[in-house]
Amino acid sequence: MPNTDPLIALRTSLAEQLAALRGVPESELPPALLDISVRRVGQAYYVCPSSWEQLRHEEGGAGRPVPYWARPWxxxxxxxxxxxxxxxxxxxxxxxxxxxxxxxxxxxxxxxxxxxxxxxxxxxxxxxxxxxxxxxxxxxxxxxxxxxxxxxxxxxxxxxxxxxxxxxxxxxxxxxxxxxxxxxxxxxxxxxxxxxxxxxxxxxxxxxxxxxxxxxxxxxxxxxxx
Ligand SMILES: C[S@@+](CC[C@H](N)C(=O)[O-])C[C@H]1O[C@@H](n2cnc3c(N)ncnc32)[C@H](O)[C@@H]1O
The missing domain is CATH 3.40.50.150 (Vaccinia Virus protein VP39)
Structure with a gap:
């Protein structure tokens, strides 16, 4: 039976696009990038990596830039x-x-x-x-x-x-x-x-x-x- 959990569908769709844009297989994406949450601020919803600190840690370990984009400032x-x-x-x-x-x-x-x-x-x-x-x-x-x-x-x-x-x-x-x-x-x-x-x-x-x-x-x- 197909999984109808909307968060899993969102994660799957994101994983495909993130991997394509990075030009890497999905298996090479940092785990914290796909550990996502849906949150609300004011009148809008947003999806983001659940732990910005963990993503920053994983990106830093891979020699990639600080993911300033990944939280709402x-x-x-x-x-x-x-x-x-x-x-x-x-x-x-x-x-x-x-x-x-x-x-x-x-x-x-x-x-x-x-x-x-x-x-x-x-x-x-x-x-x-x-x-x-x-x-x-x-x-x-x-x-x-x-x-x-x-x-x-x-x-x-x-x-x-x-x-x-x-x-x-x-x-x-x-x-x-x-x-x-x-x-x-x-x-x-x-x-x-x-x-x-x-x-x-x-x-x-x-x-x-x-x-x-x-x-x-x-x-x-x-x-x-x-
Ligand atoms: C501090 S974050 C602000 C993100 C968002 N605008 C906000 O206020 O929540 C800075 C953003 O600028 C982007 N950025 C920094 N330098 C850039 C450049 N040279 N060209 C395009 N985007 C850039 C980063 O990737 C990041 O998403």
């Missing part, structure tokens, strides 16, 4: 909340950069926006697709690292609304973002940056006129492009 949750309170009009072309688990994209898609959620980590892209599906909204996902795929992403644009939550945590990221992000926004469009008041964000923002909704834990910066 306060900035992503805060930006999702802001979009829930003030949703984009239906049909808005939305791009999320460094989406991780893509909660802001869920809110934009729920409002009827056309959403492309992207991340430089292939694992994030597979999870983001499942988070969109879990919330019963339609959106595209793509593997996009700004350092290598910037021009290809510009060619897919422009976008009316570009979203980025907690992606300016290194100086290199902030410099790459300052060069790329404005090229992605359509004339009259907006870039929303949610950030936990990091130095990298201050470095990025000094290049642009912006409005800030300050917060103790998360500030949201709006940049408008003529």
């Amino acid at each position: 306060p900035s992503g949750v805060g930006l999702a909340g802001a979009l829930y309170d003030d949703p984009p009009p239906a049909g808005t072309r939305v791009l999320e950069l460094g989406c991780g688990l893509a909660l802001p994209s869920v809110m934009a898609a729920r409002a009827g926006a056309t959403v492309l959620a992207t991340d430089g980590a292939t694992d994030a892209v597979a999870f983001a697709a499942h988070v969109l599906a879990l919330n019963d909204v339609v959106g595209e996902v793509a593997h996009v690292d700004w350092s290598t795929h910037g021009n290809a992403l510009v060619a897919r644009g422009p976008f009316d609304l570009v979203l980025a939550a907690d992606v300016l945590y290194t100086r290199a990221n902030a410099d790459a973002a300052a060069e790329l992000f404005p090229r992605l926004v359509a004339p009259g469009g907006r870039l929303l940056i949610a950030d936990p008041n990091r130095a990298g964000a201050a470095h990025f923002l000094q290049h642009f006129e912006h409005e800030t909704e300050p917060g103790k834990d998360v500030s949201i910066h709006t940049l408008r492009f003529g």
Whole structure:
């Protein structure tokens, strides 16, 4: 008899996509990547590895990068909340950069926006697709690292609304973002940056006129492009 446990079906589907995107057999995926939970924050559900610490440990042991994508950070949750309170009009072309688990994209898609959620980590892209599906909204996902795929992403644009939550945590990221992000926004469009008041964000923002909704834990910066 087929197994109808939805968590097992989710795990099976994720395992196929994660392995395909990594270009490895499923047996080589770290166990903590597939030990998953479905959780809720605010108005959205998400699926993520159950233990971020264990995944970080396993990825570190394999010489892979820290899986920053694998937990919802306060900035992503805060930006999702802001979009829930003030949703984009239906049909808005939305791009999320460094989406991780893509909660802001869920809110934009729920409002009827056309959403492309992207991340430089292939694992994030597979999870983001499942988070969109879990919330019963339609959106595209793509593997996009700004350092290598910037021009290809510009060619897919422009976008009316570009979203980025907690992606300016290194100086290199902030410099790459300052060069790329404005090229992605359509004339009259907006870039929303949610950030936990990091130095990298201050470095990025000094290049642009912006409005800030300050917060103790998360500030949201709006940049408008003529
Ligand atoms: C701290 S996490 C934030 C995740 C999510 N936005 C949130 O707030 O919950 C940073 C995210 O940016 C992504 N990222 C970092 N550098 C990137 C780059 N150069 N290109 C694309 N994504 C990048 C990481 O893979 C990760 O998902």
